[in-house]
Amino acid sequence: MLKGVRQQAQEAITDIRRLVYNLRPPALDELGLLSALREHVAHYQHQGLEVIFDTPQNLPPLPAAVEVAAYRIAQEALTNVAHHAEARHGLLHLSIDAETLYLEITDDGRGIPAGHHIGVGLHAMHERASELGGSCTITRGSSGGTAVRVTLPLGATRNAAIPSAQDAAQQDHASAPVDDASVAKFEI
Template identity: 40%
Template sequence: MRPTTGPIRVLVADDHPVVRRGMAALLASLDGVEVVAEAATGEEALRVRRRVTQLRAADGRPLDLTIDAPVRLPPLPAAVEVAAYRVAVEAVTNIARHSDGATVRLTLALRDAGSLTVTVADTGRCTEPWTPGVGIQSMHERVEQIGGTLTLRTTPQGATVTADLPPAIPA
């Protein structure tokens, strides 16, 4: 066995969701193994892998992105799905462009009454609050437009973007 400096990162791909979940659970239970993503097809797995390996921190280091999400999300309104996607992409992009950290955790979590929380956190030093630019403003607008809230938090240990999205769009 070769020595490693961190966990072995695994992308699980199988067209059958039960097999995929089982493989992911088994691998995640092993010491030193981290399941970083799941894909339904080999083609999808290659797309995910290409996209993740292309991410770079502001100083050029590979961006270490961990995604923590339920295997299956309930059906959500299209506007909520789009808002979740846009917040995740914009927050990770901002980290890649502006943070001195190279570690990012993207978490999708279901809350009471079916609301969805999207959290993106980095480990870059952050001694001052962010100055809102076009990206932060567009995240705020998109989330508020569907009745959600967006919170930005900065600490010396890193920054966190949290979007709390409703299970349904207000009429």
């Protein structure tokens, strides 16, 4: 009986840690946004994906919600590059001005296939940006590759337009196929 209680307690601790990690990745608190992104890029470089990391040397203090959104979007985009794009090279570019953080992740892979429907990961990237009043666009070039471009307003925590439950449900059922144009652009 005691063994069962210990196992349940351990499982509960594991679940709590997973929930806390999902709320705010510990790497953001331990390393800051730039170093956490650099570490994530290094992970994929060790797997053979050459990623250029183009960011300012330092960032001013950012709202926590913007840091988490930027990190999670970059994480998902790089995961897509590594697992789906068949790319050899990628770029993570981050810049900032007084009002907005800009994030761009590009690759030289096969691009998004024509007729592709948005999956959970792409939808989550859009949702993270739009919750903060920002945007996430994905383009496919005629010569291949994909570009994810994100804008996150720095005043986002004060001005965020949170979609209603009905709007969110409608977005969950909508899909945006990529057409056959030389550059397919869709905002998700």
